[in-house]
Amino acid sequence: MTPAPAVDTLTHAFERLYGRAPAGVWAAPGRVNLIGEYTDFNEGFVMPLALPHTVVLAAAPRTDGVLRLHSANASDPVAVVDLRTADLAPGAGAGWTAYPAGVLWALADAGHPAVLAGADLHLASTVPTGAGLSSSAALEVATAVALDEVYGLGLDRPALARLAQRAENAYVGVPCGIMDQMASACGAAGHVLHLDCRDLSVRPIPFDPAAHGLRLLVVDTRVQHALGDGAYAERRAGCERGARELGVPHLRDVPHDALPDALARLGDERLRRYVRHVVEEDHRVGRVADLLAEATPEALRAVGPVLTAGHRSLRDDLRVSCPELDLVVSTANAAGALGARMTGGGFGGSAVVLTEAAEAPRVVEAVRTAFARAGFTPPATFDATPSEGARRLA
Numbered sequence: 001m002t003p004a005p006a007v008d009t010l011t012h013a014f015e016r017l018y019g020r021a022p023a024g025v026w027a028a029p030g031r032v033n034l035i036g037e038y039t040d041f042n043e044g045f046v047m048p049l050a051l052p053h054t055v056v057l058a059a060a061p062r063t064d065g066v067l068r069l070h071s072a073n074a075s076d077p078v079a080v081v082d083l084r085t086a087d088l089a090p091g092a093g094a095g096w097t098a099y100p101a102g103v104l105w106a107l108a109d110a111g112h113p114a115v116l117a118g119a120d121l122h123l124a125s126t127v128p129t130g131a132g133l134s135s136s137a138a139l140e141v142a143t144a145v146a147l148d149e150v151y152g153l154g155l156d157r158p159a160l161a162r163l164a165q166r167a168e169n170a171y172v173g174v175p176c177g178i179m180d181q182m183a184s185a186c187g188a189a190g191h192v193l194h195l196d197c198r199d200l201s202v203r204p205i206p207f208d209p210a211a212h213g214l215r216l217l218v219v220d221t222r223v224q225h226a227l228g229d230g231a232y233a234e235r236r237a238g239c240e241r242g243a244r245e246l247g248v249p250h251l252r253d254v255p256h257d258a259l260p261d262a263l264a265r266l267g268d269e270r271l272r273r274y275v276r277h278v279v280e281e282d283h284r285v286g287r288v289a290d291l292l293a294e295a296t297p298e299a300l301r302a303v304g305p306v307l308t309a310g311h312r313s314l315r316d317d318l319r320v321s322c323p324e325l326d327l328v329v330s331t332a333n334a335a336g337a338l339g340a341r342m343t344g345g346g347f348g349g350s351a352v353v354l355t356e357a358a359e360a361p362r363v364v365e366a367v368r369t370a371f372a373r374a375g376f377t378p379p380a381t382f383d384a385t386p387s388e389g390a391r392r393l394a
Contacts, residue, residue: 005124022058028142030127031183040177050187059146062118072124102171130224132344137180140164187389221324223348277317304339311341320346335366
């Protein structure tokens, strides 16, 4: 696994770029979601964990209404992007710079005009892009926590997560839910977060697979996904239409035991699939939360089949999987994994695999062999280690 960018390296780069020292350095992690997909914008339940992979960002305030942006990961390593804060508006930007610019816009639009004075930002990231691990949310949250401290706004982590989500929804134009930003902002080392996406209440649940002789693997298929291409928005719109036809505020409000009756009331087969997935996925999140709370080896191993059931639902009802993700899941399970599923928005990205630690090398090799036989790009694999959320480093 690539280590987080070093603070000293980032600070020295900032000084070379801008001719002064930064006011501080902040980090925000990517995330992987154990269970609970397409439930967050339905005000349901999710269970993400923060990853060791981070966006690290150095920042300093300005006074002239200019936002200057630089990324060590950009294709042009010397190009600094200059934006006038007065010109920031939804749809005005594209590419990676839209995410930090959108956060500044969202903060100002929410009643914090001090940020319009501008800032110098320099960042480096080890969060894989397009892998379903929330590289965009990590960038948004890192920017939000930096600007919050630089300008002394005093906002708490859930409020910053909400504003980061607004940046992605309104400024970038991706109708994502709140899970990614909350996981990045509020992650806890050694824990998954049982998050209620209605009231943003968070219950950290201890999660240490290694203590029980297990490993949770992330398999990045290297299939780039883009949630702004319309397919994600179509699923969200379908879920919202299903809720309206059922007369509930959100699909979270359909009880699991009332699902058969709810499905019978829907005439559209596509809406029935979407509703079934969301209601059953919320139920799966609750089941995993109960199993993890038991904290026994048997209970943790029982999480595996729940993950696989979630993948079948995402594949067959929501139809957001892809051949590479399906191959990871089927191959891993056939090689002895306890369970596996795609994670994130789908259409590419990553899968999670829960396996006995002793079986992990065989599972990984089986997946790699299957990809080679299928002519797919070799996947990347690493352990999902529950890590700390957004924080100041220097």
